[in-house]
Amino acid sequence: MASRKSPARKALNHLPQALTDSSADxxxxxxRQVAAGCSISQAAREVGISYKAAWQAIDTLSNLSGQPLVERTVGGVGGGGARITPHGEQLLALADALxxxxxxxxxxFSQGVQRASGFGLRTSMRNxxxxxxxxxxxASPHDPMVWVQLQTPGGAALTASLTRESADLLGLAPGLEVLVLCKATAVSVAAAPRAAPMAAVEAGAQRCSLQGRVERVAKGADRDEVVLALDGGGHWVGFAPxxxxxxxxxxxxxxxxxxxxVVGLPG
Structure with a gap:
């Protein structure tokens, strides 16, 4: 006979999922600001993000944990009040313990390598x-999107398109070390012209590119999987006809x- 878990026990089992996102901090x-008695607008000011981004943060954590972490209250000053739930308190306690x-x-292991490696983040993204x-x-004064210019270990340039809220939540700023991820199925590989630069932005196509040397090719019926060894270190995987x-x-x-x-913060 299958054992039945109480709703509280099930909720506790889902809480760690809210801490697997590398941008959760x-x-x-x-x-934490809501737990300290702040409204969402006050919490946004304390953390240095927009009111919209603050609610996005709460909604994302609630989705990941599978439980409401904050209760909205009517009539609060500055956009409505908020109160942390017992599940929210459990999540903060778990985060502090971890x-x-x-x-x-x-x-x-303080003598070991402490660089961005994505440790603790499990994803299907090959790159x-x-x-x-x-x-x-x-992107423009009233556009909800921002352009994030990135530099690879080999000095190549990449451009990512993010929402303002996502950039705020990650605290993106010049000099910050991040982890860039990309599904291999979104990458097209082609032989590089001899005179082509190491990396380029394809004008008018909303695309960017990286160059390297072909390390492996896995042949398929309609397309081949190609692994490139990038200049300056690292690999990038994509597909070619x-x-x-x-x-x-x-x-x-x-x-x-x-x-x-996709831009993330290293674990």
């Missing part, structure tokens, strides 16, 4: 590359839409 800051345990582990934010600017003409060791270019790039 600033979202947790919003929740942070303390993580610090203890890192202290024991994961540590980068540094070079610039973050609005079968048969792919470039040989192993030859230069090739991986091209992808701005919107296909």
């Amino acid at each position: 600033k979202r947790l800051d919003v929740l 942070a303390q345990a993580r610090q203890q582990v890192l202290a024991r 994961q590359l540590p980068c540094r934010v070079a610039r973050c600017e609005p 079968h048969p792919f003409s470039a040989r192993v060791g030859a230069r090739a270019r991986a091209s992808m839409p701005y919107a296909a790039l």
